[in-house]
Amino acid sequence: MKRTIAFVLSLILLGCKIQNDYKELGQKIHSNEQFAEVKKRALAVVKTGFNAGDGYGEVWIRDYNTFIELSAEVFDSNELEENLLVFFKLQGQDGSIIDGFIPKEKAVEVEGGYDYIYTDLEPNYTGHKNTVETDHESSLVQAVYKYVKKTGNKDFLNKKVGDKTVANRMELSMQFLLNKRWADKYGLIYGATTADWGDVQHAHPWGVYITEETKFCIDIYDNAMMLVALDNMMELIPKTKKKWTQIRNDLARNSMKVLWDEKNQKFIPHIYLDGSPYPDDFDENKIYYHGGTAIAIEAGLLNNEQVKASLNKMIANVEASGAxxxxxxxxxxxxxxxxxxxxxxxxxxxxxxxxxxxxARMIQQLVKYGFVKEAYDQLLPMTDRVIKNNGFFEWYTVDNKPEGSGTFRGSAGVLYKAIELLEEWAEKQK
Incomplete structure (x- = not known):
């Protein structure tokens, strides 16, 4: 009896400690002045347009997908809708989605440059497709989902683009991945050999187009992006569940069966369809993919223990590299x-x-999976450098120096959402 009472008391004390720790963390989040400033600056950056950032003329779907929710805070929903419609108007007959679009008068046709796409449906813009990527279709479906959830405009799904509705075209884009990017042997979609989520293949000095040297392979990023897109599509368009539920479940199962390295608790970088482009003595599986792992977590592929192990590995990699x-x-x-x-x-x-x-997308998932203190700690270096460098830079060198666009809207969008999720959690601790 005494042991039972002691055990119950210990549980009560532990619960009180956790509650106090949560309250203290919540107060830290609410009082963090950097968070408020970063959100303010993110809104200011997104107000200035829809292209990826300074130095870019295009509106790219993989970028737009990550800041459309923030754009909804400062733009009329009709403007957001028009951007989405351009992607659908320039959709291929096979269901493929362009990488990005640009005003026709700004499209410069040069030998070896972008192969621009024109259709009668779109009089003002032309598009192009980076064919080594396999995330454009998934990114557009996700962006539509975010737009509808943020604005409540479900009627958008019934809007006609040519002879098809937006809902029809969303499903057609997913069908493209089954028809044109499907590896029957593995039950997964494939793309060219890139670095994690990257848009540059191993071959060719530029590397944005499939060539004779392209080595096709399966990776976790593309498949996780499709999983998120299918979940989004089936939620928005319930009638699609009949066809796509089993495909989605098979995709999830095969992603873990084929790409998850249980022994090393990580995703295998690439499974090649016809041989690796790299020499036999190069062990590619020593490489840990941070971005693809974050999207796999978003897709619900990993359990809490695996999420924590993934975070620990990422932190260890940061320490080892000096990033x-x-x-x-x-x-x-x-x-x-x-x-x-x-x-x-x-x-x-x-x-x-x-x-x-x-x-910052990994930070979002940490909050959703309950690793809030870890999310807070790992977010601080990201918000700190926004203030220090006065911008949302595209990327940073290993010694933390900014590179690329200083108004990279994708960074602003995901940082804003990460902070917002932390603040929502903190609000519940009051």
Missing amino acids: GSIGLTLYPPYPEWAFENKGMYPYGYQNGGDWTWFG
Whole structure:
């Protein structure tokens, strides 16, 4: 009896301590002046347009997907809708979705440059598609979901684009992945060999188009993005559940069966469909993909223990590399010879660059999975450098120096949402 009473008392004391710790953390979140300032600056950056950032003329769907919710805070919903409609108007007959669009008068046709896409449905803009990527279709479906949930405009799904509704075209885009990017052997979608979520393949000095040298492979990022998109589509359009539920469940099961390395508690970078482009003595599985892992967590593929193990590995990688945050793309980086594109040197660009654009998405998932203190701690380096460098930079070097656009709206969007999720949690602790 005494042991039972002692045990109950210990549980009560533990519960009180946890409650006090939560309350204290909530107060820290609410009193963090950087958070308020970063949110203010994020709104100011997003107010200025829809292209990815300064230096970019295009509106890219993979970027727009990550700041459309923030854009809804400062733009009329009709403007957001018009951008989404451009992607649907420029949709391919096969269901494919463009990478980005630009006003026709600003599209510069040069040999070896973008292969621009025109349709009668869209008089003002032209589009292009980075064919080494397999996330455009998923990104658009996710962006529509965020737009509808944020604005409540469900009628958008019934809007006609040509002879099809937006809802029809969303499903057509998912069908494109089954028809044109499906690896029957694995029951997963494939793309070209890129670094994690990157848009540059291993071959060709530029690397944004499929070529004869392209090596196709399966990775976790593309498949996790499709999983999130399918969940979003089925929620918005319930009648699609009959066809897509089983496909979604098979995709989730196969993602873990094929790509999850149970022994090392990580995702295998690539499963090649027809041989690796790299020499036999190069062990690619030593590389840990931060971004793809974050999206896999968003897709619900990992349990709480695996999420915590993933975070621990990311933190260890940051310490080993000397990087500034868990936005570190991957670790260790690919050798210099692994990519023809000169910007993909070790710790350059997507080969070990530090991207808040993905790091803050991991923060969002940590909050959702209950790792709130960890989320708070890992977010601080990201908000600190926004203030220090006076901008939302595209990426950071391994020694935490800013690179690329200083008004990268994707970074602003995901940081704002990460802070918002923390503040919502803190509010509940009062």
